[in-house]
Amino acid sequence: MKVSIIIPVYNEFRTFNQVLERVRLAPLPDGCSKEIIVIDDGSTDGTAQMIAGHVRAGDIVGHHSIGNSGKGTAIRAGIALASGDIVLIQDGDLEYDPDDYARILEPIVAGTADIVYGSRFLGRPVGMATRNRIANWILTAAANLLYRARLTDEATAYKAFRASILHELDLTCRRFEFCPEVTAKVRRLGFRIWEVPISYNARGIADGKKIRARDGFEALWTLVKHRLTPCETFARTRAAAFPAAAVWSQNKSLPAQCWRWPAEGLRSIVLERFGSLSAPWHRRVSSK
Numbered sequence: 710m711k712v713s714i715i716i717p718v719y720n721e722f723r724t725f726n727q728v729l730e731r732v733r734l735a736p737l738p739d740g741c742s743k744e745i746i747v748i749d750d751g752s753t754d755g756t757a758q759m760i761a762g763h764v765r766a767g768d769i770v771g772h773h774s775i776g777n778s779g780k781g782t783a784i785r786a787g788i789a790l791a792s793g794d795i796v797l798i799q800d801g802d803l804e805y806d807p808d809d810y811a812r813i814l815e816p817i818v819a820g821t822a823d824i825v826y827g828s829r830f831l832g833r834p835v836g837m838a839t840r841n842r843i844a845n846w847i848l849t850a851a852a853n854l855l856y857r858a859r860l861t862d863e864a865t866a867y868k869a870f871r872a873s874i875l876h877e878l879d880l881t882c883r884r885f886e887f888c889p890e891v892t893a894k895v896r897r898l899g900f901r902i903w904e905v906p907i908s909y910n911a912r913g914i915a916d917g918k919k920i921r922a923r924d925g926f927e928a929l930w931t932l933v934k935h936r937l938t939p940c941e942t943f944a945r946t947r948a949a950a951f952p953a954a955a956v957w958s959q960n961k962s963l964p965a966q967c968w969r970w971p972a973e974g975l976r977s978i979v980l981e982r983f984g985s986l987s988a989p990w991h992r993r994v995s996s997k
């Protein structure tokens with residue numbers, strides 16, 4: 710299987726070469742190959758030239774935009790270029806460790822999962838500021854409450870997907886709302902998200918971290934907004950959007966009554982909008 714590793718970068722001159730080297734060397738599950746896609750949009754610190762050198766050498770697929778449009782836009786551009794069977798998101802800094810790839814990809818390669826998140830909180834995150842811990846906790850709790858997700862780390866950057874799912878999702882994120890948007894949409898469409906523990910070494914603003922408090926609020930609003938949006942807008946195509954083999958939600962142990970209204974709401978939307986896909990979805994989600 711081919712794994713497309715999408716690296717959004719913006720002014721990461723200090724870390725980019727090292728990240729790329731670690732991505733290149735990272736072991737994958739048996740039988741997997743890598744496609745590395747780097748999306749820079751408007752770096753002004755020399756990162757763009759660095760990437761151009763690698764593109765010329767033929768070791769990565771690169772994309773460069775003149776203006777800066779945000780991490781979400783970059784990830785969407787990366788998804789459009791990805792030709793792999795699996796897509797994995799990698800940041801252009803050293804907070805995450807590519808040696809965790811094998812662990813993240815294994816369940817997808819084995820066919821037991823469609824979507825896997827690397828959870829920093831199932832591992833031992835190093836150096837994460839208290840305010841970031843609180844923000845992560847709030848976002849995860851909101852995702853679990855609104856989408857019946859049972860996650861421990863919704864906002865993790867290490868997310869891997871069977872590529873067909875991402876190609877069919879209609880994403881609109883621009884900045885850091887990729888995480889809440891994708892979580893919301895895949896859950897609304899009935900996919901189960903698996904988690905595996907990963908390591909994490911936080912960096913601060915002085916080291917080039919770009920996410921800000923504003924992005925936390927935007928992420929929370931994104932989770933709420935997509936709970937309220939009709940889910941027929943989430944997929945590019947209708948009944949053909951997801952393969953019959955998709956792993957539909959099997960999360961049956963949470964109190965069903967908490968979820969009666971969204972389940973019923975979704976059932977009617979799915980019955981109305983997704984025709985033949987509605988039956989398996991409904992059986993799995995609303996039966997005990």
Ligand SMILES: Nc1nc2c(ncn2[C@@H]2O[C@H](COP(=O)(O)OP(=O)(O)OP(=O)(O)O)[C@@H](O)[C@H]2O)c(=O)[nH]1
Binds near residue numbers: 717748750864865
């Ligand atoms: N192409 C592109 N990449 C960006 C932009 N903003 C941030 N990034 C990249 O996104 C990655 C994550 O940015 P960070 O500032 O480390 O933020 P973070 O807290 O790790 O954010 P998340 O991983 O999204 O939770 C890094 O590789 C950044 O270079 C942007 O505007 N454009």
Ligand SMILES: [Mg+2]
Binds near residue numbers: 800802918
């Ligand atoms: Mg980062």
